[in-house]
Amino acid sequence: MKILFVVPRFHTNLSAALSGLLAAGIDARVVSSRTELIEDHTVIEPVVVPKGKQSLTFLKALLKDISPDAVVLRNTGSLSWRIHLLARLEHIPVIGYQLRPVNKPRSIARLALETLWSGLPVWRFSPVMGLKRDGNRQDRYSRYLPLPVYQSTPGVARKTGPNGPLRILCVAKIAQPRKRHLLLLDALERLKDETDFRLTLIGADTQQVSGFSDQYLEKLTDRLLNGPLKSKITLLTNVPPNQMAEHYLNHHICVLPADREPLGISPLEAMAFGTVPLTSTGTGSSGTIEMAGDDMVFQAGNVDDLHARLAAFASDRQHLETLGQQVQEFAQKNLAPKRFAEDLLQFIMDFKNR
Structure with missing residues (x-):
């Protein structure tokens, strides 16, 4: 399976997630609209498509070249809007990735704004659960998928203890x-x-x-x-x-x-x-x-x-x-990378079968 992530930039917090997908045999790709010096490209080298190159013709060719089985889309302005449109035309499943708490349901007006104005899919996952004090109502179109983190190597001892500063x-x-x-x-x-x-x-x-x-x-x-x-x-x-x-x-x-x-x-x-x-x-x-x-x-x-x-x-x-x-x-x-890969695949399958 091949999954394309479309993001504003390749943030460090995606590194373990993509590592988990690759370890699970999933061909993960990243397209971003910009890059920063602090990014870590040791896992995946993103394809950077700045604003001046985001024509429908170019993006259609890029999407055809990558040929993903699913697209994970974060709001990147015109880039996400156009890739969402092109993916839908090719019948490629598209799910969103946002940082809005899943226990804060979106109103119909917000859903319409996100879909029609920002070109974002209604169905999305978020690594942000929200606090208990905010209630346990859940956005019906959202799923909580915490971003994974790299795990400690088994047998490696901590360097701290009950004594000292x-x-x-x-x-x-x-x-x-x-x-x-x-x-x-x-x-x-x-x-x-x-x-x-x-x-x-x-x-x-x-x-x-x-x-x-x-x-x-x-x-x-x-x-x-x-x-x-x-x-x-x-x-x-x-x-x-x-x-x-x-x-x-x-x-x-x-x-x-x-x-x-x-x-x-x-x-x-x-x-x-x-x-x-x-x-x-x-x-x-x-x-x-x-x-x-x-x-x-x-x-x-x-x-x-x-x-x-x-x-x-x-x-x-x-x-x-x-x-x-x-x-x-x-x-x-x-928060293990393997767990994220399993949960994301399940979400994509559930989305396809909804």
């Missing part, structure tokens, strides 16, 4: 304000007199990143270099994806304090290595993390809540170790 990791683009690094620093400044800890910040700082802010980067850099936590912080920029496993294994907690974050894959990646995630209600991954256990989601923008969660973890390191084992088991069962 609490090791905290934050993986988030350094110059993107919505990542809310400053909120984390505020919480840790309160924590510094209560427990010993170390913070590692990892993130891309390239100006090509969407939402790049010179002003935010300058403010964050000043806090890191001159603030009261400067002796406790290590900043690493542009770390290759294949080096992230070592960092997850070396930390007790992976914090993502972001708000208005469509997904946020780093806490999910951390879980696969036994690192406890701590994310805000403003991230798309919070619903999945909430399913994995309690006390790992804090109120977005609330420094008191973030500090309280960190302090609780610091005060009971044995519980933290137990929780790490729990989330790793959850990731092995629910």
